[in-house]
Amino acid sequence: MAANPRQGPDAGRPELRERSEQFELAQEALGIVTWIWDIPADHVQWYGDASRLLGLAAGRFSGRFGDYLAQVHPQDAASARKTFVDCLKGLQPSYRAIERVCWPDGSVHWLETYGRAEYGSDGRAVRMAGVVKDVSEQQRSEAVRVWAEQMLAQVF
Numbered sequence: 001m002a003a004n005p006r007q008g009p010d011a012g013r014p015e016l017r018e019r020s021e022q023f024e025l026a027q028e029a030l031g032i033v034t035w036i037w038d039i040p041a042d043h044v045q046w047y048g049d050a051s052r053l054l055g056l057a058a059g060r061f062s063g064r065f066g067d068y069l070a071q072v073h074p075q076d077a078a079s080a081r082k083t084f085v086d087c088l089k090g091l092q093p094s095y096r097a098i099e100r101v102c103w104p105d106g107s108v109h110w111l112e113t114y115g116r117a118e119y120g121s122d123g124r125a126v127r128m129a130g131v132v133k134d135v136s137e138q139q140r141s142e143a144v145r146v147w148a149e150q151m152l153a154q155v156f
Helices: 014-030 050-054 065-071 074-089 136-155
Strands: 032-038 043-047 094-102 108-119 125-134
Touching: 014 032, 014 043, 032 050, 050 065, 050 125, 065 074, 074 094, 074 108, 074 125, 108 136
Parallel strands: none
Antiparallel strands: 032 043, 032 125, 094 108, 108 125
């Protein structure tokens, strides 16, 4: 499922290979995975492997939204679905959300998702693109900060 931009018809073009390497490096440094969905063809191209964001072995995530939703925490799944569908329907052309996902080992992690759609002349979505990032550490840090503030407030 993960794309390797260095393979394919542009492999012999050094400037495209260099851009692909820069893109991969930026994704790695930022800890993000990106995707583009060609809706009429129902084809999703992933750049990076989202499996690790879901606690799965490398290459095990199918890349399908339904399979992503199966990993989303039950309390967040309906909201995640609504956000995505609202963007698909054009009710909001882009979205940003933080959702909990349940890993197979039982641990809970937080993912920030961002996506946007492009619409054809008939108003129907023809393409969606998005970014997924693990924000678990930031969420834990925020929870600790809030807890510390509450403890301090009780002392004073």
